[in-house]
Amino acid sequence: MDKILNKQYYSSLSTLELSKNLLGKILVHKDDEGTTSGMIVETEAYLCDDPACHAYNGKVSLRNKSVFEEAGTSYVYFIYGTYFCFNVAGNRAGIGEAVLIRALEPIEGIELMRERIMNRKRKLLNIEDIINTKVCNGPGKLCVAMNITKNEDGLRLFDNKSLFITTAKNLEENEIVTTTRIGLTKAAEKPYRFYIKDNPFISKK
DNA sequence: CGGGAGATGGGCT
């Protein structure tokens, strides 16, 4: 039986290790509309000495405070006036590091995910993707599909009944591809993006 | 096909 990842799990790994280790795990969100879940297939690491990280320069604001919380805390932020991105804080409290969840392979609640994407005001309607159940292939899109918003910011994923990550199969090192991050203007060359080799649900090659 | 532009709004990363 899959178990909810606990506090010890999150705090025992470095943020880079956590980024790789979360691949293959299951993200679950339960809310009024139902349960959605998916296997994490793509992540990116953001470290505290990294110009692309929201915690770079150490300043804590209302927006980024969750990235400084203890490992295993959710950090959700709003971007491009349209989307949310879901991260898991890494390292210990006071150190601003996080893992961005970029893509999921849907498991539970696929119809609900489809509905949410179809019903959006600003449309997310790549019909080919929706037919192929690619409804979580990107950080903004998976937040729509799983209904993750600012309300889900700052939750302790190891101690929460509606939003958490569970164990699943462990991946071999050779199933993980390491490459550069996507969409950045700063520190774009760092090899901090990880995804499951040959998995069709990643956001892009 | 690949590249570029546009939508859109909160926080100044």
Added chain:
DNA sequence: GCCCATCTCCCGA
């Protein structure tokens, strides 16, 4: 005012 860890559409080839 301008930036942005996005996504889709549309254009030219």
